[in-house]
Amino acid sequence: MSNLAVLPILLPLLAGIIVAFFNTKLTTVRLFSRIVALINLVVVLYIGWDVYQNGSIVLELGGWKAPYGIVFVADMLAILLVITTNIIAVACVFFASKSLSDKKESFYFYTFFFLLITGVSGAFLTGDLFNLFVFFEVLLMASYGLIVLGGEKVQLRESLKYVLLNLFSSMLFVTVISFLYSVVGTVNMAQVAERVQEAEQKGILTTIGILLFFVFATKAAVFPLYYWLPKSYIVPNPVVSALFGALLTKVGIYSILRTFTIIFHHEVDITHQFFLWLAALTMLFGVIGALSTHNIKLIVAYNIIPAVGFMLMGIALFTETSIAGTVYYLIHDMIVKGALFLLVGAIATLAGTSDLRKMNGLIHQYPVIGWLFFIASITLAGIPPFSGFIGKILLMQGGLEKDQYVVVIIGLLTSLLILFSMIRIFIQGFWGEKDETFTPDKKVARGFTWPIAFLVFFSIYLGVGAETVYPIIEEIAQSLLDPSQYIESVLKE
Amino acid sequence: MEIITSLLAGILFATGIYNLLQKQLLRIVIGTALISHGAHLFILTMGKLKRGKPPIIVEGVENYVDPLPQALILTSIVISFGVTSFLLVLAYRAAQTNETDNMDELRGNENE
Numbered sequence: 001m002s003n004l005a006v007l008p009i010l011l012p013l014l015a016g017i018i019v020a021f022f023n024t025k026l027t028t029v030r031l032f033s034r035i036v037a038l039i040n041l042v043v044v045l046y047i048g049w050d051v052y053q054n055g056s057i058v059l060e061l062g063g064w065k066a067p068y069g070i071v072f073v074a075d076m077l078a079i080l081l082v083i084t085t086n087i088i089a090v091a092c093v094f095f096a097s098k099s100l101s102d103k104k105e106s107f108y109f110y111t112f113f114f115l116l117i118t119g120v121s122g123a124f125l126t127g128d129l130f131n132l133f134v135f136f137e138v139l140l141m142a143s144y145g146l147i148v149l150g151g152e153k154v155q156l157r158e159s160l161k162y163v164l165l166n167l168f169s170s171m172l173f174v175t176v177i178s179f180l181y182s183v184v185g186t187v188n189m190a191q192v193a194e195r196v197q198e199a200e201q202k203g204i205l206t207t208i209g210i211l212l213f214f215v216f217a218t219k220a221a222v223f224p225l226y227y228w229l230p231k232s233y234i235v236p237n238p239v240v241s242a243l244f245g246a247l248l249t250k251v252g253i254y255s256i257l258r259t260f261t262i263i264f265h266h267e268v269d270i271t272h273q274f275f276l277w278l279a280a281l282t283m284l285f286g287v288i289g290a291l292s293t294h295n296i297k298l299i300v301a302y303n304i305i306p307a308v309g310f311m312l313m314g315i316a317l318f319t320e321t322s323i324a325g326t327v328y329y330l331i332h333d334m335i336v337k338g339a340l341f342l343l344v345g346a347i348a349t350l351a352g353t354s355d356l357r358k359m360n361g362l363i364h365q366y367p368v369i370g371w372l373f374f375i376a377s378i379t380l381a382g383i384p385p386f387s388g389f390i391g392k393i394l395l396m397q398g399g400l401e402k403d404q405y406v407v408v409i410i411g412l413l414t415s416l417l418i419l420f421s422m423i424r425i426f427i428q429g430f431w432g433e434k435d436e437t438f439t440p441d442k443k444v445a446r447g448f449t450w451p452i453a454f455l456v457f458f459s460i461y462l463g464v465g466a467e468t469v470y471p472i473i474e475e476i477a478q479s480l481l482d483p484s485q486y487i488e489s490v491l492k493e
Numbered sequence: 494m495e496i497i498t499s500l501l502a503g504i505l506f507a508t509g510i511y512n513l514l515q516k517q518l519l520r521i522v523i524g525t526a527l528i529s530h531g532a533h534l535f536i537l538t539m540g541k542l543k544r545g546k547p548p549i550i551v552e553g554v555e556n557y558v559d560p561l562p563q564a565l566i567l568t569s570i571v572i573s574f575g576v577t578s579f580l581l582v583l584a585y586r587a588a589q590t591n592e593t594d595n596m597d598e599l600r601g602n603e604n605e
Contacts, residue, residue, distance in 0.1 A: 130565055130568070133569075134568060134572070137572045137576075141575065141576070141579075144576075144579060144583075148583065148586075151586065151590070153590050153591055156583070156586055156587035156590050156591065157587060157591055157599045159583065159587075160518075160583060160584065160587050160599065163576075163579070163580055163583060164513075164521060164525065164580075167525050167529075167576055167580070168513070168525065168528065170572075170576075171525075171528050171529050171531075171532045171573070172532075174532045174533075174536065174565075174569050175532045175535050175536075177536075177565070178532075178535055178536040178539040178540075178562065178565070179539065181536075181539055181540070181561070181562065181565075182539035182540070187561070187565075
């Protein structure tokens, strides 16, 4: 049943194409998209269960044996991230009709949405560096479509920068892949790993590794390549921001995690030490950005950056605990960022402004949204027993194992500042006197609540139900630190 | 032969980046197109150019060009073609809506 591995890519792709033909029949399209998103979630959960029971699924497309043909590898890490992607997709597809105007929806929103999911799932599942580039392009093309949806003045301005930057880093990606091809003579990740191991990653291979890191770092918004992110993430519609914030940077982080645990792990003193300092700077600069503004959307967008720093820190420390921490944090952050972007979108729509200084006493009108926001904020900051805490404690433990006290202290300080930046929204926006002149729109608020509650539920489950999730994550961390497992499962020697 | 094409790729990268750093939108778009051409040429060079025979394996033929870089370029060309055309349309709309094609004036300010 190795064909299962292609379903998470095929289903949204087909759905996207079908939806494109009925773009004006909104009720049909909405219903269809919701059903497909739910079916897709069930399918990936089934695949996840299958992988958990029987080990990773390797699909050799067209029957070509592994190093020659294209492969899809659904190992535990990949499928776990695909499941998380689909959870976010379900929440967003139910949120979309509430937050988008009919006109925007009929301009192929659902097509772009499904193509984005296709690209993200494909990037997680592929076992081939060039196909990683292709799926990056698939998801970027869809994101270009989504970011300009509506065609407002700001959107056009910011999307221009977003497109240019991503285009440049994609071209760098192709160049680096061709470099790597000329040195090791293959683009299949497992075989690249094998050949790099044989050569013990001498000279040029480390250079290629660092170049590849810069490509992924641009997509993942690592310091100093994060300046493009905050503004371009807040200009589109809230539901699009949520998709971007939850998925796009995480694909970059996943690629770094994959390449620097399986392929380029022989020169840890050079590469991973370098990442450690970048991680520390990413955390600090990101959180300073979040503290610098009064725009609630911008605060959440800036909070993506320290999260990236945390995950990079886990990769840099390179112990089993810290890698487990990265994987845990990755999944936690995808869900909680999705929830937070939907929440600030909802708050900005309900309050009529995204400027924090003009908000007051929203808790009286919208108690449920207020408390959901509170839970999501403290989850993000890492207060026990929520999911952010478990990811962070694993990362800090990894840091202490390696005696990297400075980074651990920076990490803890950053967590505190994240808490401060998020609670600031809660205090200024939700606390305060009840505004009698303000007429709340309960019906709209109720529509917003369900998809957000769905995501917050998963986020709480990751924290409270950590005992059920953690063994899987530990297994993933072990397999990432032992690349021979991955190589053997793909090349079947 | 590889040296010459590498140099050409380098020149394309250099002119591309020079154009990318300009203020006028159209020049930036041309810059990205040049960079992507440089990248494609680079892939071709990395797969070794002069082996003299087409990328076909028939029995008895020992001398053939590596087909993989060519397949990669083909995919990459299609992608960069699509992105460039999208970028042209986007640049046109952005210049029209914002009434300027100067990147300095497209910076914007906070809280709008």
